[in-house]
Amino acid sequence: DLAPVGLGLLNTTGFTMANATFAGSFLLLGLLFNILWFIKEKRWIYGISALLIFFTPFILLNGLWRVGSIWSPGLFIGDARASSATAILVVIYILGLYLLRRFVNVRKATFVYSTIWIVLFSLAVAMLFVPGSFIRNKYIEQASAARVLVWDIGFEAFKDKPLLGWGPENFRFGFYKHFNPELMLRQNLNEVWFDRAHNVFIDTLVNVGAIGFIIFFILFAYAIFILYKVYKKGKIGFWEAEIIGVLLFAHVLQIQTSFNTITTYIILSFVLGYLLWLENGDSQIVDKKKVVAIVLVIFSLSSLYLNSREFTTQRSLIKLFTSSTNEEQVINIKKVSAKTHDFELIRISSASFISGFLTQLYKNGNQTVFDNGIGQIHLYEEWYKKYLKNIPNDYRANINYSYLLLTKSALGEDSIEEAKSLISRTYSLSPNNPTTYAIGAIAELYDGNLEKTLEIWSEGKNLNPKSPYVEKMGAYLLEQVNNFPDIDIARVENI
Numbered sequence: 001d002l003a004p005v006g007l008g009l010l011n012t013t014g015f016t017m018a019n020a021t022f023a024g025s026f027l028l029l030g031l032l033f034n035i036l037w038f039i040k041e042k043r044w045i046y047g048i049s050a051l052l053i054f055f056t057p058f059i060l061l062n063g064l065w066r067v068g069s070i071w072s073p074g075l076f077i078g079d080a081r082a083s084s085a086t087a088i089l090v091v092i093y094i095l096g097l098y099l100l101r102r103f104v105n106v107r108k109a110t111f112v113y114s115t116i117w118i119v120l121f122s123l124a125v126a127m128l129f130v131p132g133s134f135i136r137n138k139y140i141e142q143a144s145a146a147r148v149l150v151w152d153i154g155f156e157a158f159k160d161k162p163l164l165g166w167g168p169e170n171f172r173f174g175f176y177k178h179f180n181p182e183l184m185l186r187q188n189l190n191e192v193w194f195d196r197a198h199n200v201f202i203d204t205l206v207n208v209g210a211i212g213f214i215i216f217f218i219l220f221a222y223a224i225f226i227l228y229k230v231y232k233k234g235k236i237g238f239w240e241a242e243i244i245g246v247l248l249f250a251h252v253l254q255i256q257t258s259f260n261t262i263t264t265y266i267i268l269s270f271v272l273g274y275l276l277w278l279e280n281g282d283s284q285i286v287d288k289k290k291v292v293a294i295v296l297v298i299f300s301l302s303s304l305y306l307n308s309r310e311f312t313t314q315r316s317l318i319k320l321f322t323s324s325t326n327e328e329q330v331i332n333i334k335k336v337s338a339k340t341h342d343f344e345l346i347r348i349s350s351a352s353f354i355s356g357f358l359t360q361l362y363k364n365g366n367q368t369v370f371d372n373g374i375g376q377i378h379l380y381e382e383w384y385k386k387y388l389k390n391i392p393n394d395y396r397a398n399i400n401y402s403y404l405l406l407t408k409s410a411l412g413e414d415s416i417e418e419a420k421s422l423i424s425r426t427y428s429l430s431p432n433n434p435t436t437y438a439i440g441a442i443a444e445l446y447d448g449n450l451e452k453t454l455e456i457w458s459e460g461k462n463l464n465p466k467s468p469y470v471e472k473m474g475a476y477l478l479e480q481v482n483n484f485p486d487i488d489i490a491r492v493e494n495i
Helices: 002-008 021-039 045-062 081-103 109-127 134-144 146-160 172-178 201-233 238-255 260-277 288-324 326-336 343-363 367-390 394-408 418-428 434-446 448-465 468-483
Strands: none
Touching: 002 172, 021 260, 081 238, 081 448, 109 134, 109 238, 134 146, 146 172, 146 201, 172 201, 172 394, 201 238, 201 468, 238 260, 260 343, 288 326, 288 343, 326 343, 326 367, 343 367, 343 434, 367 394, 394 418, 394 434, 418 434, 434 448, 434 468, 448 468
């Protein structure tokens, strides 16, 4: 939600862009991009840019009047905390620089001013990783300790593969292996699963290792070098150079607790492409207009193709959740399951199905509902098999598939041994995760091994006995052991 009730201008509950963090990252870059545009343009675009510059901070600072108290700095930081705080710092920096250039006639004053800010910027980022530091404690106070725990997990994962990392977009595998059960505590807001560290440095270290991390810094330094080079050549003015530099540093600052998305990549690509164009502006080897036209056509066509495929999948997913007949649901399951490599699609749709199916059985357990449900279980089963064939070591996929098989077994189609086989390898994939032991204990319960059920769960409970999840699963398992063989089917959520 980017703004409450569409800023009061629209009859809606607000604009949406995945979540406030994604929106904040985009809007901060958009704010700086518009300021840059404002500086460059000389025509009517002044008015439009001014409006965008004026309204963007208000959209960005959603929650201005409902976060914190009047004595708390949190009052001025909205839902997208990192982007909101960075936006405030950007405004302070630019205003200070303007006043400095206007009233202080000292040689190199601008250089000293900018250097002080860069040093403070570096110290602030470093303090995020220092236990007990003021900045780290304030961040935990404003958010929760969950992200900090994930950063610690990320460092442990980096130690496993320090040179080349776990591979691009593979943070979750390191996360699973070094899972910290403290994430399941109430004070961490039930943020349990992470596929990114929500910190650009840790994400880079885990995904592509120290070598990729060094390359990241070289590319950043090169962008700053090009900016300085084109400024010294007189190709851009002082304020244009400053705004581009601020944009680059501000973006690195805001993704200390976030990460890049396609929208931020697009804005960054325009800015960095602009710098490269300025650097090679005198070259007449190629017709620039033709090159730009070709690039835009290729980009537009590829985007149209990829977006149309994704739109079709998402539309089928929505229909799957909203369709009321079994025939429609089966059709949409088959359409969505064509995207075999997307775990979240499988997890969300199968978890929703199991929850709804079991609820229907309890309310209206007729044979038609039962048969339709079993038929859909088979479709999800095939979907999981295809996914795990390509990515066999995905911990959550193994756990969710095991739960699906155990649900099927409880309904009369015995797949307990297959589920146990899957569960057996999850212990090594995420050894500190109570979920592993919970699903393992349920498998033994369904198989009638009551002593084994309690033995396995005793190990899992000791990982984090204060967790609401552990308390809930412990209560369920103990009740089922006492009532055996008259047991209820397990309702496991958020796995």
